[in-house]
Structures are given as structure tokens and as C-alpha cells.
Amino acid sequence: MANKIFLVIKREYLARVKRRSFIVATIITPLIFPSILGVFLWIALSDMPLEGSKIIEVVDENRTFMLESNEMFVFSYRGLDREEAREQVVQGNRYGYLYIPDLDVNRPLGITFYSVEPPGLSMIGNLEAAIQKKLEEIKLFASGIDPEVLSDLKTPVNIKAMRLAIGGGETVSNTVVNYGVGFIAGILIYTFIFVYGNQIMQGVIEEKSSRIIEILVSSLKPFQLMMGKIIGIGAVGLTQFLIWIILIGLVSSLVMGYFGLQMPQQQLLEMSGSEMANWQNENTQLFEIMELIQGIDFYTLIFSFLIYFVGGYLLYGAFFAAIGAAVDNPSDAQQFMFPVTIPLLMAYMGLFIFVLDDPNSNASYWLSIIPFTSPVAMMGRVSYGVPWIELALSISLLTSGFLFTTWAAGKIYRIGILVHGSKVSYKTLWKWIKQN
Numbered sequence: 001m002a003n004k005i006f007l008v009i010k011r012e013y014l015a016r017v018k019r020r021s022f023i024v025a026t027i028i029t030p031l032i033f034p035s036i037l038g039v040f041l042w043i044a045l046s047d048m049p050l051e052g053s054k055i056i057e058v059v060d061e062n063r064t065f066m067l068e069s070n071e072m073f074v075f076s077y078r079g080l081d082r083e084e085a086r087e088q089v090v091q092g093n094r095y096g097y098l099y100i101p102d103l104d105v106n107r108p109l110g111i112t113f114y115s116v117e118p119p120g121l122s123m124i125g126n127l128e129a130a131i132q133k134k135l136e137e138i139k140l141f142a143s144g145i146d147p148e149v150l151s152d153l154k155t156p157v158n159i160k161a162m163r164l165a166i167g168g169g170e171t172v173s174n175t176v177v178n179y180g181v182g183f184i185a186g187i188l189i190y191t192f193i194f195v196y197g198n199q200i201m202q203g204v205i206e207e208k209s210s211r212i213i214e215i216l217v218s219s220l221k222p223f224q225l226m227m228g229k230i231i232g233i234g235a236v237g238l239t240q241f242l243i244w245i246i247l248i249g250l251v252s253s254l255v256m257g258y259f260g261l262q263m264p265q266q267q268l269l270e271m272s273g274s275e276m277a278n279w280q281n282e283n284t285q286l287f288e289i290m291e292l293i294q295g296i297d298f299y300t301l302i303f304s305f306l307i308y309f310v311g312g313y314l315l316y317g318a319f320f321a322a323i324g325a326a327v328d329n330p331s332d333a334q335q336f337m338f339p340v341t342i343p344l345l346m347a348y349m350g351l352f353i354f355v356l357d358d359p360n361s362n363a364s365y366w367l368s369i370i371p372f373t374s375p376v377a378m379m380g381r382v383s384y385g386v387p388w389i390e391l392a393l394s395i396s397l398l399t400s401g402f403l404f405t406t407w408a409a410g411k412i413y414r415i416g417i418l419v420h421g422s423k424v425s426y427k428t429l430w431k432w433i434k435q436n
Contacts, residue, residue: 011232
């Protein structure tokens with residue numbers, strides 16, 4: 001039996017990895033992200049010397065708005081009127097001019113920026129922030145309050161979260177990092193189940209409609225054929241995913257190397273003790289980010305991802321195979337797809353509403369335990385840290401769920417794969433499952 005299943009796995013795997021579409025998608029997709037990174041780096045580096053050339057002439061009828069220059073633009077105050085300032089912009093001597101009419105500080109209306117090129121959203125936002133800050137200073141002075149005294153009263157607070165281990169020790173924890181890791185892992189599993197599960201269903205429908213399946217079942221049991229197809233297509237997806245990880249990491253390193261940049265880990269390895277201390281003092285935020293990354297339990301994360309990646313796919317893959325066997329064309333499959341996709345949609349929505357917001361809530365717990373939602377929901381919790389007893393319970397129930405769906409789908413597949421030209425209902429499916 002195992003040998004025949006392996007032959008089906010081999011057939012499904014080789015038939016798909018040899019397709020031109022698989023090769024193109026596997027090579028092109030990993031190049032997209034490094035290419036975007038390269039474009040952004042090129043734009044950022046090419047724009048850096050131009051930032052200082054953005055000189056803005058200020059025409060202030062109040063004669064009180066002395067705005068501070070920053071890295072984006074330099075403010076010029078030459079006492080020009082609007083026509084003279086406009087001429088400076090048209091001739092290219094100024095990037096633009098800012099007109100501030102005689103205004104009421106409580107209702108600052110009529111402020112206008114003129115330029116030849118349309119300004120970006122961030123630039124207008126920075127101008128608005130600069131003027132708003134100046135208006136606040138003017139109003140504070142009018143109230144008899146020194147703005148510097150008020151500024152000294154504002155003290156930023158940054159709470160550093162530490163996670164205590166039961167056996168001793170502590171690790172740095174950050175909700176933003178945990179949220180990001182859980183979000184990416186959960187969405188990857190959700191997407192993988194949908195994409196490759198749909199491929200199983202489409203493949204079964206095509207073979208059934210072409211009557212190839214009748215030849216195959218003459219030498220194979222329907223259950224062997226179903227399992228071989230599910231595992232074979234899953235292996236294709238896993239292969240593609242691993243290639244993507246390797247290529248994205250390799251090409252991203254090459255892109256950063258082209259621009260003369262290094263990964264932070266590589267920089268740290270090349271530093272001496274004194275250089276490390278200086279680097280830590282000068283790059284406090286980056287060092288904190290790396291400390292947060294080191295606080296992530298990557299072994300548990302990778303182990304859990306692989307388990308739920310495979311387990312979730314096998315659980316739902318059996319359903320997709322059963323649906324494909326029960327119908328004659330994709331349009332008939334829609335009525336059976338709805339109840340299968342509801343748990344996945346619940347897991348997807350629960351990931352954002354409950355799990356990532358509060359991984360220890362009751363809703364998060366049950367979403368990560370129930371087999372039909374656990375592949376997506378548990379990955380959102382694992383990034384925050386989950387007790388091993390809960391992880392073991394979830395994996396055990398997922399395994400039981402996979403065995404149950406495989407049993408039920410096998411019953412449907414065995415009969416439905418040879419049925420043609422008849423409309424299948426839920427009642428019919430239930431009858432097939434109950435048959436011995």
C-alpha cells in the first residue's frame with residue numbers, strides 16, 4: 001500500500017515541478033521582494049544629496065513665523081513679496097514658496113504652498129507640523145508660559161517588557177515584533193491551505209472529467225490515490241516555499257552588498273570589543289531591535305510552523321479532494337466549498353480580532369485548540385510564547401482532526417470518484433460516509 005501511495009506522490013510531485021509555470025513562479029516570486037528593496041535603496045541613496053537643495057522662500061505677512069530648517073528643506077527669509085518669490089520658484093532658484101497671510105492664531109486660514117512640482121504628502125505634512133509648532137509657541141507666549149519650560153515637562157516613557165521563564169531566566173519581549181511574526185506566519189499558512197487545497201480539488205476534477213481516474217483506480221485503491229495526490233501536491237508547495245526562503249535571503253544580501261550595505265549580524269561579527277561598545281552607544285535603537293529578535297524562540301517557532309503548515313494542509317486537503325471527487329465541474333463545487341472555508345475564515349478573522357491582540361484570552365485559546373482553526377490561530381500565539389502543554393494538546397487534536405477528515409473524505413472519494421452526471425447533495429455525501 002505504502003509503495004503505491006509513494007508512486008502517486010512521485011507522479012504528482014514531478015508532474016508539477018516540471019511545469020513551466022512552477023519554475024517561473026518559484027524563480028520570479030523571490031526576486032520581487034529584493035527588487036523592491038533595491039529600488040527603494042536606489043531612490044533613497046540617489047535622493048540624499050538633493051535634500052539640501054530644497055530651499056523654500058517664506059512670505060510671512062505676520063513677520064513672526066521663523067520656521068526651523070530641517071533635513072528635508074531649508075527656509076529662506078529675504079523679505080520678498082509674493083511676485084518676487086514666485087519668480088524665484090519659476091526660475092528654479094527656490095523649490096517653492098510658503099505664503100502665510102496675516103492670520104488669527106486661533107483660526108489659521110489661507111496658508112498656501114506654491115511650487116512647480118506637486119509636493120509629496122510627507123512634505124506637506126512636515127510643513128503643517130512646523131507651522132503648528134510655531135503657532136503653539138506663539139499662543140504659549142501670549143498666555144505667559146515659556147514653551148521651553150513646557151517642553152521640559154514632557155518626559156517620554158519607554159517600558160521594556162521582559163518574559164520570565166518558569167525554570168529561571170528572562171528574555172526581552174516586544175508586542176510589535178510578536179504581532180508581526182504571528183501575522184506573517186498565520187497568513188502564510190492560511191494562503192498555503194487555500195492555494196494548494198484548491199489545486200488538489202482542480203486536479204481531481206480534471207482527472208475525473210477526462211476519465212483518467214477510471215484507469216488509475218483499476219490498479220490503485222481510491223484512498224491510496226487520494227492520499228498520494230494530497231501529499232504530492234503538499235510536497236510541491238513545501239519545496240516552493242523553502243526555495244523562496246533561500247532565494248529571498250540570498251538575493252536580499254546581494255542587493256544590500258551592491259549598495260555597500262551589510263546585514264547587522266555581519267557587521268557585529270566583524271567588530272572588536274571596543275567597536276562593539278561604540279556601535280551599541282551610537283545605534284541604541286538598532287541594538288534593541290536585535291535584542292528583541294534574539295528573544296524570539298526560533299526553534300519553537302520553526303517547529304510549530306512546520307507542524308501546522310503540514311497538519312493544516314493535510315486536514316483541509318482531504319476535504320478539497322473529497323469535494324473534487326463528488327462533483328463534475330468547478331461550478332458545482334462552490335456549494336460544498338462554503339462550509340469548508342467558514343472555519344478558515346473564522347481563523348483568519350480571529351487572528352486579528354482576538355489572537356494577535358490578546359493571545360491569552362479564552363477566544364484565542366479555543367481558536368488555537370480546535371483543529372479546524374488551530375493552524376492559523378496557534379501561529380499567532382506561538383510568537384508570544386505558548387505553554388508546551390497547550391501546544392502538545394493542540395497538535396494532538398490537529399492530528400486527530402486530520403485522521404478524521406481523511407477517513408470521512410476517503411469514504412466520499414471512494415464512491416464519488418466514479419460517479420458521473422448526477423447532482424450530489426449533502427444528503428448524498430452523508431449517505432456515502434455511512435456506507436461500509
